Amino acid sequence: MHMLLPCNCIIITNYFVVSLAVADMLVALCAMTFNASVEISGKWMFGTVMCDMWNSFDVYFSTASIMHLCCISVDRYYAIVQPLDYPLIMTHRRVFFMLLMVWLSPALLSFLPICSGWYTTTENWRYLKSNPHVCEFKVNKAYAIVxxxxxxxxxxxxxxSMYYRIYLEADRQERLVYRSKVAALLLDKHLQISQIPKPRPSIQVEQSTISTMRRERKAARTLGIIMSAFLLCWLPFFLWYITSTLCDTCTTPRIVVGILFWIGYFNSALNPIIYAYFNRDFRAAFKKTLKSCTLVKGTLSSITESVGKF
Known part of the structure; x- marks a missing residue:
């Protein structure tokens, strides 16, 4: 897929992927670690202030990760469906603005309402402040919906919506390539039967056309994997999140809540694997990094041996 796109397109996409990797890394550092401590110890050990900060970090970085996925889908839409207009639409200034909004807007859903107590009921807010060993993220209905x-x-x-349109475009291009291939083969057969010399070798289907069709198939398959991972990881959590808040009589076992949280976290672990594995540039850079680390390690070992002998 990348060979069909201009160099500027690849660079723009990598901005989003790198920023997404940072967001996913912060999910692991600032959300998963605290959640793991609660699951292991069975209680909150860091006080009320850190409880608010943990809940804020959880909402902030998880939302930022999802918003990155949304931006990448928009970027891929313009790159594949409107490739000629892509350099004019996805400029560096616009990408910078999108990344800025992705990192700033989640704060309006996390730090501001959570640290001020707007996210929960008055009774639960007082209960948490008087019980520093408890840290529950119990939200009110308005906050849950928003x-x-x-x-x-x-x-x-x-x-x-973006990936569906991309899939339709990839399918349309594949059909066009297939029809062109069939037409070229029929013309070639007609020229052979009529014993008419071929005017130019270009009548035959170029190998690059077949490669184009294969890349489009791979692109559509990759998009399916991305969307499947996103929905499988986050849909169960948000279905529980909204239904449990709106239903006053519904109760959920603690172990089920923990599983839903960790399934959502798992999406942050899958994102670097999916995007890096299907990104040829990232794979090449990763291999170079490993080779550099191996070279540095070998050099340090040689220096250490030389110093020891000395």
Whole structure:
């Protein structure tokens, strides 16, 4: 897929992928670690202030990760469906603005309402402040609707729409390539039967055309994997999140809640694997990094041996 796109397109895409990797790394450092401590110890050990900070970090970086996926879907849409207009639409200034919004807007859903207590009920807010060993993320109905819409439902709809249009475009291009191949083969057969010399070798289907069709298939398959991973990881959590908040009589076992949280976290672990594996530039850079690390390690070992002998 990358060979069909200009160099500027690849660079723009890598900006989003690198920023996504940073967001996913911060999910692991600032959200997973605290959640793991609660699951292991069975209680909160860091006080009320850190409870608010942990909940804020959890919402902030998870939302930022999902918004990155949404931006990547928009970027891929213009790169594949409108490749000629892509350099004019996805400029460096516009990409910088998109990344800025991706990193700033989640703060309106996390730090501001959580640290001020707007996200939960008055009773639960007082209970948490008087019990520093408890850290529960119990939200009110208004916050549940707004936060789930901004963090998942709206980005999810955008991603589904973008990737569906990309799939249709890839399917359309594949059919065009197939028809061109069939037409060229029929023309070649007609010239052979009529014993008419071929005017130019270009009548035959070029190998690059076949490679184009294969890349389009791979692109559509990759997009399916990305969307499947996103929905499988986050859809169960947000379905529980919105239904448990709106249903006053519904109760969920603690172990189920923990599993839903970790399934959502798992998407942050899958993102670097999916995007890096299917990105030829990232694979090449990763191999170079490993070779450099091996070379440095070998050099240090040689120096150490030389110093020891000395």
């Amino acid at each position: 936060s789930s819409s901004m963090s998942f439902w709206i980005p999810g709809i955008v991603m589904l």
